[in-house]
């Protein structure tokens with residue numbers, strides 16, 4: 001993935017900024033510029049907001065046959081995390097034994113290396129999720145980007 | 147809108163066709179279908195071609211013109227249009243052709259679907275398949291297509307008590323069906339134990355829960371019902387054709403254990419056809435992963451939400467059961483070259499309605515349904531065919 005394409009998403013991948021529709025209150029992550037429900041009425045009325053600091057695992061899987069750029073991480077846990085207000089985000093769950101991941105488990109976002117882009121490429125960083133009890137992930141700055 | 151009928155249907159063998167190029171596969175599908183329809187190249191007024199990703203698989207775009215050229219249609223200059231919608235590519239090509247004939251724009255239209263996946267490594271092929279999911283917010287973070295369906299499966303098990311054995315029964319059934327289909331890629335029979343014991347891809351899905359990487363092509367010829375009656379006493383009529391969309395990313399859906407686009411598409415197709423699901427004699431549905439067939443059958447209305455796991459387990463969807471599903475072997479055993487899959491489903495229904503599905507014929511089949519899914523459910527098309 002080219003550098004510029006990655007750079008465009010910094011606010012979302014590094015700071016986890018979401019948008020909220022000021023018409024109906026729905027929150028979107030990744031951010032949307034038009035609300036799925038309010039459509040035209042929401043244009044220009046979407047506010048940038050931080051994601052809630054903690055979410056729960058809606059579903060998960062342990063990936064044994066991963067994509068290129070993830071060889072060093074196999075087996076890794078992919079999950080869909082549900083945040084307060086119903087926003088759902090996909091990402092890896094780390095800093096725990098894959099065996100211990102379960103639906104309903106609480107997790108917090110952490111900042112990590114996501115993938116490598118081969119010999120000439122840049123290393124991509126972004127969010128993953130980890131159990132809140134794990135010491136390295138107690139990083140409030142990620143949850144409160146402002 | 148005019149009534150539209152299918153007057154010919156054919157496919158190449160699906161599999162790892164090392165000695166064949168995309169051009170070869172496209173040409174063979176086109177020749178076979180014209181022979182089946184008893185038509186000449188000169189009869190065809192337009193071509194729609196389903197191809198998901200030749201740009202990634204063989205570094206070739208502009209596939210409509212390529213296939214028209216090699217099928218001998220280029221000198222006549224007929225319009226050739228490529229259609230793409232991930233795994234739903236084939237059925238969307240069919241729908242475009244259907245609308246073209248129904249509208250009166252053309253009287254005879256050929257629809258092909260073709261994909262050549264094995265010119266790249268298995269890993270590159272899997273990666274390309276994952277591009278039908280959301281590149282920025284799913285694939286970037288390490289999600290494969292299998293991992294997304296695995297998350298649907300995990301949640302389905304959690305909410306409804308669906309078991310790994312029930313998933314395995316889908317693979318066992320579809321391989322049993324595929325063993326009777328000479329065009330199928332996988333003709334070996336499986337056992338539940340073997341499916342459960344196979345290497346894990348993304349838990350709870352193993353290698354034998356996933357459809358294979360395939361090369362292959364399929365084609366049908368459409369014309370007006372009026373013209374079809376001049377060709378055959380038993381035309382196969384497209385009674386319903388509907389298509390629906392949902393969010394590209396799985397996590398943006400209101401539910402991850404149900405595909406809303408399937409519900410919308412089947413409602414649309416049934417109401418157009420003036421039929422109920424119970425009127426179907428057989429169905430070809432998306433089983434790219436075993437969980438996909440279970441969810442599809444719930445959304446199509448064959449089972450209550452959460453109860454789809456019982457269907458294969460109890461033999462309801464097997465040949466000889468109340469509602470045979472994927473008699474061709476499905477994506478799982480027939481094979482899944484994404485551009486061709488949606489057309490191959492139509493070929494199977496056509497062969498069944500014509501009573502020529504040797505080795506796997508559903509007795510007295512009159513009406514059939516085909517359900518084709520792109521990605522994790524962002525595009526779904528449903529077609530209903532009936533033999534007159």
Ligand SMILES: [Zn+2]
Nearest residue numbers: 021024035038
């Ligand atoms: Zn809104």
